[in-house]
Amino acid sequence: MRMMGTDANIQELRERVRTVVNSTAGHVSFMMEDEGGNQYQIEADTHKKAASLIKIPILMAAFKQVEAGRLKLTDRHLVEAESRVGGAGVISQLDAETIFTLLDLLTLMIIVSDNAATNKVIDMLGMDDVNEFCTKHGLSKTKLERKMMDFKAAGQGLENRTCARDIVKCLKLLLENWNGVFTEENRLQMLKILDGQQLLDKLPFLMDLDSVTIANKTGELPGVEHDCGIVALGEKKVLVAVLIDDLTDNAVGKKAIQEIGKIVEKYMQGPKSE
Helix, strand or coil: CCCCCCHHHHHHHHHHHHHHHHHCCCEEEEEEEECCCCEEEECCCCCEECHHHHHHHHHHHHHHHHHCCCCCCCCEEECCHHHCCCCCCCHHHCCCCCEEEHHHHHHHHHHCCCHHHHHHHHHHHCHHHHHHHHHHCCCCCCECCCCCCCHHHHHCCCCCEECHHHHHHHHHHHHHCHHHCCCHHHHHHHHHHHHCCCCCCCCCCCCCCCCCEEEEEEEEECCEEEEEEEEEECCEEEEEEEEEECCCCHHHHHHHHHHHHHHHHHHHHCCCCC
16 A cells, blocks of 8 residues: 555655654654555654644534534533633633524634633533543544643643544544544534634645645644644645644744645645656
């Protein structure tokens, strides 16, 4: 089995990614997979703090509850004070009486990584249902243990975790929908949400977004920088996840992810003709 492109193109990708990984002052996990299931990976099974990447399986678990009839995307909700935490997002800055549909909350949770929206969705789903979804669909190293910005829980050792392989599995499920896990309408709705991402300062940063598209989701904590996405160039699609921790300077991790994004774009363009 081979990835798209020539052997030389594949080898160049591996060498260039490895160079970035080896020169980054942090621990990097990387995984890339094409539509044929062919993969290149570096420590893709290493457990890492999920940061906001955990919001992808939360999104998927929410849509499964919609399909089960337990929730409706059109249901309207207030976000109570206890959910209005700081960090990423906009809801904590809005009027306390603002009403959101579930679809609004899920969209904000992804496209601006809204922590208040995420905590409200977690309350609606329950952590057990999110973790049950992960277990059922082979996300063996992904677990939701605490809400966003819950420093007390974090201090007690509770942490949301995942790995690069699990994140690529999530993206692959959204792209291919094996075994009909989701209805086609809901699969396309989730892809639309991911495609609306507003945080473009990592994998997409050095890409030519006039020629490639990326539906991505970032994550960060002190010492942690992540990004993942579905990258498309014409009919070609590649799934990629870069998770970096043990950083003393988050800017170093962000720069590494930006460089890897450019390498992936170049790989998808293929070798230049002489």
